[in-house]
Amino acid sequence: MNIAPGAQIQQNVTAVAGAAYGVIGADLHVFGDGTPLYLLEEHRPAGVVDRTWLRELPSRMLNARTGVVTFTGRDRERDELRTWLESEPRLAVRWLHAPGGQGKTRLADHVAALATADGWRAVVAVPDVGVAGPLPGSQDLRLDGHRGVLLIVDYADRWPLSALIWLLRNSLLHQHGKAARVLLLARGTTAWPALRATLEDHRVQAATSKRYLDPLAADNNDGGRWAMFTAARDAFAAIYQIPDLTAVAPPISLDRPEFGLTLTVHVAALVAVDAHTTGNQPATDPDQLTRYLLDREREHWARLYEGHSRGLDHHTPDSVMARTVFTAALTGPLALPKAITLLRRVEQELPAERILTDHSRCYPPLDPDRATVLDPLYPDRLAEDFIAHTLPGPNHPADAWAPTRLDHLLKSPPPSVKRRWWRRRPTPPPAPAYTARAVTFLTAAAARWPHLGPAHLYPLLRNQPQLAITAGSATLITLATIPNIDIDVLEAIAAQLPEDRHIDLDDGTAAVTTALIPYRLAATTDPVEHAELHTNHVLRLSNAGLHDQALAPAQQAADLYRQLAKANPAAHLPYLAVSLNNLGNQLSELGRREEALAACQEAVMIGRQLAKANPACLPFLALSLHSLGSQLSGLGRKEEALGACQEAADLYRQSTKANPDILLPHLAMSLNSLGNRLCELGRREEALGPCQEAADLCRQLAAANPAAYLPDLAMSLNNLGMRLSELGCSEEALAPSEEAVTIRRQLVP
Secondary structure (H helix, E strand, O other): OOOOOOOOOOOOOOOEOOEOOEEEOOOOOEOOOOOEOEEEEEOOOOOOOOHHHHHHOHHHHHOHHHOOOOOOOOHHHHHHHHHHHOOOOOEEEEEEEOOOOOOHHHHHHHHHHHHHHOOOEEEEEEEOHHHHOOOOOEEEOOOOOOOEEEEEEOOHHHOOHHHHHHHHOOHHHOOOOOEEEEEEEEOOOOOHHHHHHHHOOOOOOEEEEEEEOOOOOOOOOOOOHHHHHHHHHHHHHHHHOOOOHHHOOOOOOOOOHHHHOHHHHHHHHHHHHHHHHHOOOOOOOHHHHHHHHHHHHHHHHHHHHHHHHHOOOOOOOHHHHHHHHHHHHHHOOEEHHHHHHHHHHHOOOOOHHHHHHHHHHHOOOOOOOOOEEOOOOOOHHHHHHHHHHHOOEOOEOOOOOHHHHHHHHOOOOOOOOOOOOOOOOOOOOOOOOOHHHHHHHHHHHHOOOOOHHHHHHHHHHHHOOHHHHHHOHHHHHHHHOOOOOOHHHHHHHHHHOOOOOOOOOHHHHHHHHHHHHHHHHHOOOOHHHHHHHHHHHHHHHHHOOOHHHHHHHHHHHHHHHHHHHHHOHHHHHHHHHHHHHHHHHHHHHOOOHHHHHHHHHHHHHHHHHHHHHOHHHHHHHHHHHHHHHHHHHHOOOHHHHHHHHHHHHHHHHHHHOOOHHHHHHHHHHHHHHHHHHHHHOOOHHHHHHHHHHHHHHHHHHHHHOHHHHHHHHHHHHHHHHHHHHHOOOHHHHHHHHHHHHHHHHHHOO
């Protein structure tokens, strides 16, 4: 649809499942119930905030949205991003990563403001809208009159991979003649390889890059810690109206490694200014800096409650406010009805409506356009610290009520249907929508505060390992990298992970398996078990796109099976062939195609030897031929590749009759590959038959097991659509292509 610049548009927005939201100039991707998968919002600069309101709770000044501290330092990183904006590719995606508090969001906000001034349209993507409720109305994101679009995605590593893939398919990023830049902000990099692999498709033509945001330098240059401290101190002092800035010095030496984080430097500056103004004793240890600020929060709650006796409309005692702030740190913003229901379940001292009114006075919505309550402390790292300081542990006295509140929040409410003898046991209700956030924040806090794991997180996950899976890959990765984590907890989680691929869990599954593999190997001396463990590890790593990490265990599995096959060929030669195929796949993914070809050729040789002696081994030969075809195709040996793929399909067809449950998926896979090989040789009419048969088989499989085979059906239908389109059958191509899109929408979690 071509719309003239500045033309008036009338858009009808219908509320579905409580959501009323629309976009102009972009796509709207929705869940099955009609609620948006994510929101696109035009980037807005920080607004002007009242100084008196900021002084009430010092932590408010740390929120980048209040704009108290102007952008300081990071000149090199800023200039790099501006150069990236002006680079040649039409579409470019960058993964910017660093620990929480390093200043990623501030840097992105600053670059977005500069880009807007330079004629770009800056847009922010917001996930998980079902929890907090989407913005009302519409967003006009047309690029008319703009040089291009800069899309910023915060906490990209916490997004489901499927949601990121849909986001990157949005038409906002694919407009002819308009440059598109996507800046993904994340704490880690584990999710990046799998996402990057989806962007390397030749049809996408996206330039990809990864950048680590270095810690602040300890020297006195313009981008160092002292310059950052001075800028923050001066900004905070202006709020407090302190005339003599020379009297405000850092409470702790900035040379310590903790001050490599921008947020820690800002906290030190805020504590120094606040202590100077109030006469309080500032913290002298980095771990206690946030404790100082959190104590100031509690002082404010107490003052408000004391003001009730003087006519102030505030009825919530500081003890109840502490429980509510703890609750909000774990749940995040909620729509009012959900928040009322939650507080009525966990809090008895005051009516929920009264508590929420008083809490919202202290912590109003971060975005005034969102009608939410229970907004948490910001920044997120401060909320994590509040969770840590509130939950008790050995040598860590805290609030006795906190473990009970944590338990109540993460315990699903009982089924509302009463059981009768003639009824089956009612299905428990799903976990509350905030569960993923609660477990994510508790895990992130446990990674920095050692008492939280043994005292709270590990017992919780040992009893309810599914909670970690609900939280998603980013939380699984954090758990797997916590030093000295309870291995029994990881084993309990691993037992609940899906056996097959799961696009949104593959990264986390790989991390958990990597953490467990040394313990699992040490628990047995059986070489067969070692080989099986390495093979499973390869599969998990490969599913996550971590082929460089998968190479070593793939080689170890092949070496072990080679030794085992020498002693007992009948038992282990088939598994040697499989391990060689795995090794070849990893080598191929790393660009070592000649070595990959050699491994696959050896696997085929073994497969022929096995099949000659025992026809039951034909599937092993077919698997090896299929892999060989892929390697030959990658090397440009297309005729040989076609021959291998044709033989693989023939063998699978022959073997499937005896064992259809196991081999039908392999036959469908081989037929898709056969169609691709024929197409590569220009034999498009011949390619149509195998692709149609593959789609028919996948439809049959998906009807029996949708969870396992709908992704394969979508892929096969997409292939079929492309083959029909290449033959000029545009109308016939439309149906399978549209069906593939519909299925992929259903697969978005």
